[in-house]
Amino acid sequence: MVKLGIDNIDKEIKYFEGxxxxxxxxxxxxxxxxxxxxxxxxEKLNLVCLFSPEHGVRGxxxxxxxxxxxxxxxxxxxxxxxxxxxxxxxxEMLDTxxxxxxxxxxxxxxxxxxxxxxxxxxxxxxxxxxxxxVFDRPNPINGVDYEGNILDLNYRSFVGYYPILQRHGMTIxxxxxxxxxxxxxxxKLKVIKMENWNRGDYWDETDLMWVVPSxxxxxxxxxxxxxxxxxxxxxNISEGRGTTLPFELVGAPFINPKDLEEKxxxxxxxxxYFRRHYFTPTFSKFKDELCGGVQVHVLNRNEFLPVxxxxxxxxxxxxxxxxxxxxxxxxxxxxxxxxQFNTGCNYIMEQKYTLEExxxxxxxxxxxxxxxxxxxxxx
Numbered sequence: 001m002v003k004l005g006i007d008n009i010d011k012e013i014k015y016f017e018g019x020x021x022x023x024x025x026x027x028x029x030x031x032x033x034x035x036x037x038x039x040x041x042x043e044k045l046n047l048v049c050l051f052s053p054e055h056g057v058r059g060x061x062x063x064x065x066x067x068x069x070x071x072x073x074x075x076x077x078x079x080x081x082x083x084x085x086x087x088x089x090x091x092e093m094l095d096t097x098x099x100x101x102x103x104x105x106x107x108x109x110x111x112x113x114x115x116x117x118x119x120x121x122x123x124x125x126x127x128x129x130x131x132x133x134v135f136d137r138p139n140p141i142n143g144v145d146y147e148g149n150i151l152d153l154n155y156r157s158f159v160g161y162y163p164i165l166q167r168h169g170m171t172i173x174x175x176x177x178x179x180x181x182x183x184x185x186x187x188k189l190k191v192i193k194m195e196n197w198n199r200g201d202y203w204d205e206t207d208l209m210w211v212v213p214s215x216x217x218x219x220x221x222x223x224x225x226x227x228x229x230x231x232x233x234x235x236n237i238s239e240g241r242g243t244t245l246p247f248e249l250v251g252a253p254f255i256n257p258k259d260l261e262e263k264x265x266x267x268x269x270x271x272x273y274f275r276r277h278y279f280t281p282t283f284s285k286f287k288d289e290l291c292g293g294v295q296v297h298v299l300n301r302n303e304f305l306p307v308x309x310x311x312x313x314x315x316x317x318x319x320x321x322x323x324x325x326x327x328x329x330x331x332x333x334x335x336x337x338x339x340q341f342n343t344g345c346n347y348i349m350e351q352k353y354t355l356e357e358x359x360x361x362x363x364x365x366x367x368x369x370x371x372x373x374x375x376x377x378x379x
Contacts, residue, residue, distance in 0.1 A: 002206050003195040005135030005173065006031045006103050009040060012192055016045045019098040019131075022089070024051040024082065024121060026114075027059040028105030028137075028211045037103040037135065038075050047077065048097050053104065053117040054083045055214050083113075087158065088120035094128045103135040105213045106172045107223045108142075110151060111159035111230060111342050114213070115172060119161060119179050126187035134191045136173035136378070140203035140210075140223050143169050146373065148227075148307040150365045151344035155336055160344050165369050166307050167227045170376065177376040191378065199379050202301060216246040225296055228310035231348075234339030236326040237317060238291055242281030249279050250313060251293015253286060254324040260294055263316050271303030272296060308359060311348065315355045 006029070021041060023029075029037035038057075041047040050057050050072055055065075057072055057079050072079050080093050089100065100121055104114050118134070125132045148166030162183050168175065173191035180189045203210055204220045212218050217226060225247045232239040232250055240249035251257070257276035264274040274294040281287055296313075298304050318325040327349055330337045339349050347353055353361070 002032065002138065002197050002208055004032055004137055004208075005192040005194055006037050006040060008192055008195070009044060009135075013044065015133075015190070016099070019046065020048045020096065021045045022049045022051055022093070022097040022100045023047060024053065024100065024102040024117060025104055026053060026055060026057055026213070028213045029103040029135075030211060032208060034209070038072075038077070041101070042075055042077070047075075049093070050075070050077050050079045051082050051089060051093075051100070051117075051121065052079050054113050059212065059214070082117050082121065087117070088124040090124075091128055094124060094130050097130065099131040099133055100125055101133040101135065102172070103137070104172070105137055105211065106139065106175070107213055107217060107226055108139045108167060108169070109227050109230070110148070110164055110166045110168060110344065112226075113158055115175055116158050116161045118172065118176060119185065122176065122180060122185045122187045122189065126185055129188075131188040131190065132176075134173040134176045134189070136171050136191055136194050138194065138197050138201070138203060138206060138208070139169060139171050140220060141167070141227070142202050143171060143174075143197075143199035143377075143379065145169055146369070147305055147362065147366055149344055149362055150369055152346070155340045155344055155346065157336070157341040159341050165366060165373075166344065168373065170373060171378070174376045174378055177378075178372070181376070182372060193378055197379055199377075216241055218244075218246070221298070222247045224298055224301065224304070225306065227306035228296065229313070231310050231314060231339065231342045234328050234337060234342050235314070236285070236324075236328065238279075238281055238285045238293070240279070240281075241284035242287060243279050245279075245295065249277060249293060249295055250317075251277070251279060251291040252321075252324070253289050253291055254321055255292040255317070257292040257294060260292070260317070260320065263320060264294060264313060267312055267316070269309050269312060270305060271298060271300035272309055273299055307362060311343075311358050311362070312355060314348070315351075315358070318351070 146169030
């Protein structure tokens, strides 16, 4: 049975003696017996406050919703939002504690914001001489496979802050070590490791139960496809938000499902099949409008290349519908746009390369990141 980092809290009790503790968490912060990390630390340690990432400590908020400090009614503990302009704890927040802990489930993607909530909090701890502890958790899409391009720092944002691969193949604890050493954070870092986790396992190959990490990643399958289809966030193509299959469905009112199915399947991408599909989102893009598109079916996870697949889908759709496809405008004048942030580059938006050339970049940069990544693997 996999023992999560938080399952090993009793082995580390001496480390926490006499220390005031703050915790970054959300509903995924539970041990392998479903006990909340908030409750565990409240019972065993001096838990002073909670810090919340995007979506809230209890996971009750949709993507992009901002919120202020409040009292968590279940634990009667103050909650400070880290989903703010500054993105990290202030000196005043940190003055009340000695150590910041994090127990939160990542999904294995460069553009998932929780890992940057962690990184910014580590920076704050370094600035104010506080300790930082990671209760480690599995990478749900396995810790063996990694793929993608390396982020161009010209397109640095809260959905991509460090030059890592889109699919990094690391645990949140391993990422913390990499961020701390490679990118000069330099905080007092401790990773409380898991036990009995096999790097090659997807989440549903472990004995752990899946807990939704954010509203639009309800299943392991949506996590598997997130690295493929989330890039459509930066376009006028629906990535399935507002349906029961977010990130599994891709489409728009102007797309002919049959034509798209045939074109995508003609690429013979490994481990995947595209099936024509109609859907009507209940919120987000094209609310209450009928969309044509495809459902992405992963036939073989061991062969499936999500980043290659997502880039191919984007390339095909924009070439099939050049008059209808649009890249979403930046949030403010003069800023980069979401497609640049999610792809970590400019050449995808500009269509600078053929699809074959794009694949060559992915394969080259995946290899380049290998040595850096391997230095921080714990399992």
